[in-house]
Every structure is written in C-alpha cells, then in structure tokens.
Amino acid sequence: MTWIESLTLNSPSGFWNPIVWLAFLVVFAVIGYLIYSRGNRSYKPNTDQVKPFLSGNEVEDVEEIRVRAGDIYWGFIEALKGYYSVLMRMHTGDVRDYILWYLGLGAVILFVLVGGV
C-alpha cells in the first residue's frame, strides 16, 4: 500500500483522499492565477478609482451604509416566516417548558419501547 493509498478514506460507496484533493486545488489555483494575471492593468489601488460609486456623489460615511448581520438572509427568513413562528414558539426561554419537552420526549420513547412500536 502506497502512502497516498494509506491516506484514502474509504466509505461504503466511495472514497476521499485529501492529498489528491489538495493537488487539484493547487492546479485550479494556478489556472485561477493565470486568468487573474491577464486582467485589466489599469486598476490602481489607493486612488479615487476604488472608492464606492454612488451616482457621482461623495460617500460620506461608509460605516452607515454597511450591511448588518440582521439584514443578511432577510428574504430567506421572510419566506420561511410560518416555519420560524412555530420554531420561536418552541423556544420560550422558560425553564418549565424545558422540563415539559423532556417529559414529552420521555413519554414518546417509553411508548415506543414499552409499547413495542
């Protein structure tokens, strides 16, 4: 068995070898660099060229226009509003509810085990 084979992780229907994967990653990185190196050479950092464009107006404070965590995935959460309203009702933060959920889980497991489901 070669050392490469010894690092191969076999699963019931496939395999995974991180070294081979890394080799491919290097190849793709080289291809990516070749594409990048043929890019537009007129780019100049630290000039007005790289400032945010806002219809020709000066952007006063970039801090205020940043996307905050609460805004990210707004659409996703809005689309799943029904699911999340159920989920939020589950998470009351009340320790008595924690124990009720525990009793419920215990009851289901006992029903399956003792009832022979």
Next chain:
Amino acid sequence: MIEHLPALMIAVPLFGAFIAPLLKKKGSAPAVWAIIITTVTLGIGLLLVKEVLAQGMMVYVFGADRPTLVLPSGYRVPVRIIFEVDAIGAFMALSATLMSFIGALYSYSHVRNETGLEKYYALLLLLEVGILGMVLTGDLFNLFVFLEIAGIAGSALVGFRNYRGEASEAGIKYLIVSAVASLMVLFSIGLLYGQYGNLNMAYLSTQISFNTVDMIALGILFASFAMKCGSVPTHHWVPDAYTEVPSGINPTLLVATYASLYALFRVSFSLFGKVTMNMSSLGWIMSILGVLTMFIGVTMALVQKDVKRLMSYHAISQTGYMLLGVGVGLAVLNDPAKLAAFGRDAMAGGIFHIINHIIYKSLLLMTAGALFYVTGTRNLNEMGGLARKMPYTTIAFIVGAAAISGIPPFNGFASKFLIYETSYQLSPIFAVFAMVTSVLTLASFVKVFASAFLGPPVKKYEEVREVPRSMVVAMLILAALCILFGLFPNVVLDKLVYPAVDALLKLSSYQTWGGLP
C-alpha cells in the same frame, strides 16, 4: 504506575481543584496552576490511550487488587467501585483532557480581569473530574455521581459572571436541567438495582432480561442523556449555557455535553446491548432525533444576531450528526450484513464527528470570545471590519467555519462524508437533511464572517488590537488540529475511532469479567 492510570486521571485534577482556592490573591498563580494540572492530566490521558490501545480494556478496582474478589459472605458479584476503560472511554478521556488544557490556556488571558479566579479554575478542574469520571467508570451509581459533579461545576461556571443577570439565569437553568436529568438517571439506576442487586454495568449487561421495568429504565436513561447532550426537543438549555459561560470554559463544557452523549451510547450498546430485539427501534429514534436536532439547530442559528448564541445553536446542530451516525449503527445492530456494509462506518462517522466537533466548535467559540474581548459586545450588528485588526482570529475563524461547514480538506468534512454516505444507505432522506444542514451551516458562518470581519472599518474599533498571545496560541493549536485531522483522517480513524466503535460493538469483550457466576 501504569496500572494506576485510570485512578490518576481523576486524582490529579481533583487534587488540583482542591489546591486552586489556596492560591487566592497570588496573582496569576491559579491560572498557571490550572495549566500545569491540565497538562499533567493530558499526559496521563495520552499514556492511558496508548495503554488501552496496546493492551485492551483496563479494569481498575478501588480498594482491591482485582475485580473478581467476593465478599466474605460469599456474594459473588462485582460490588466494588470499578473503572473500566476501553477504547471509547479512552477516546472520550483524551478529548476531555485535551480540551481542558486548551480551555485553561485560553482562560489565562481571557478572564484575567475577572474576580474569583481561584474558584474559576477550581471549578474548571472539577468539571474535568466529572467528565473523566463519567467516561471511565464501569459503575452506574458512580456515573450518576460524576454526572452531578460535572453538572454542578458546569452550572457554577455558566453563572460565573454573576454581575450579568443573563449569566445567573443561564446558570440556574443549567442547574435545574442537570438536576432533573441526573435525578431521573438515579431513578432508572434504582429500577435496575432493585431488580438485579448490582450497579456494575458489565455485570448488569449480562443480566438484563428485557422486561417492562428494564425498558422503562432504558427509556428514562435515554431521554435524560438526550436532554443532557442537547438533543432536540430538549436542547433549549444549550444556547443559554454556551452563550453565557466564559469562552475558556466552552471547550470543557462541550466535552461535558458529549460525555452525556457517550453515556447514551454506552447505555444503548453496552448496558442494553445483549438484548437486540428493540435496539432497532431505538436506533431509528436516535437517527430521527439526530436529523431533527441538526435541522432545527441550524435554522435557529441562521436568525441569531448574538455571535455566541449563533455558535451555540450550531453546537446543537452538530450533535445531530453524531446522533445520526451512531443511530444508523444502532438501527442495523441486529443485521450483521448491514452492520458490516455501512453500520460500523456510520458509527465511525458519528464518533469521529465528536472529536472533530469538539475541536472546531471550541475554536469557533473562542473566536467569538475573542470578538467579545476586543469589542465588548456579542452583537453582530455592531461589529464590522475586524479582519484587519485581528488577523490571527480571522484565520482561526475561517478554518473553524470551513471545518464546521464540512468543506474539504478540513476535519469536519471527513466525518460528515462518512455520515452522508452511510445514512443514505438507511434512508436517503437522512442524507438529504444532513447535506442541507451543512449548506445552511456554511450560510450562517458567511453571515458572521461578512458582518464581523469584513465590511468597512467601524470607528469605535479603530484602536482595537489582536487578542493576547495565550488566546491566539490556544486558537491556533485548534486550527492546526482542524487541518491535521482533515488531511490525515485515516490516522485518527484507525488509531482512535475504529477501536472506539469496536469497543461499543464488541459487547462480549466489555463483559469479559462481568459475568461472574
């Protein structure tokens, strides 16, 4: 010396815990003391693993030379306090000692400005004692005792920042949940003791007769350990506790949670392993709970704005993978063909995921702790542009986020790869949920990365700098482990994980001396 390793695993941190309060008002002495003790315990843990893997299960009897001694009355069953350390116990013990060391190292700077540090480190060491006792003991009552020690030490640590109302509330909640679970475990132990007159797990497993009382005991044990390991629908205490506990304690608290998961596996495979009739349905319950846990955990994480709370919900979600992997193995325990075809690999995926998750989740919670350390807030809405100020923390976060999302070649991928493929064999829907969960996990960490580390710099953080060196070192050690475990998964699987899986599957070797006449 070697034969006393199981006892030393408990004795050293216990000694450390009792000495730590004496170092009050000695500056950083309690922190240094805790680092020394956890280092020594880690060394003992490594020796223990080496010994168990080379020589097989170690049985340590307190107060006697050998476990087969009988009472003067001639009562011929194991009656003494016994530690039984097989490969799965050693695996968990190594995880506990490693994470306690990392936690102590990280805490050196992280909680330096808090008061009562001698109590903090004493509790950290007591928590380590509780975990190690749980994973090493072969006695049900001692399992309960160590569960209580871990629960009480853990709840005191969750409420450590008692000037914060949320911390006190979380500590009390953790205490109540732990107490209820522990007392129900004690009740189940009482049921078994009433029937068989013994508390030794190996002995009991030879006696279990699968009657109704046994099944009630099994059901209560299952539900209690499921709650303690943070399985849905009894997971609610996890975000409270993980969010409020100081980040240096997060690694050890994570292992404490997974010590309960270990207890769940031990009960399912070893204590009730002889009776295989209903184990299939128990395996399905475990798998379904796993799928629900991973999905509900990740969807709750996606909407969080508190960085530690978000990561805490991910801890719940990742527990689902472990339950799914081992649940698949348990579901096909009665079918040798399926067990050989994919059941054993599924269990390997689940157990491998335990150590992987302990590593990357500790890393991520530490990066959250680092963000809190420099910004004074956990609210992601108030952060931004910190990558420039905290390069090491950023690198550690990227590695941790990639690992938890199952991106190759980091460690999370290797264990998830096994879980995806094997759970598909039992039910394709399980694999679909597992993969969707990984995608959502990546999505929520992109949210953290984009809002905390990227974006324009925030004026009030202009002066912030990278966290102190001990915190950086602790994070980088874990980041390195994420990469190493991902690049060489076979080494970990062959040396640690498959022996641990086989220890659960080979019940007869666990019972070798338990079946006394």
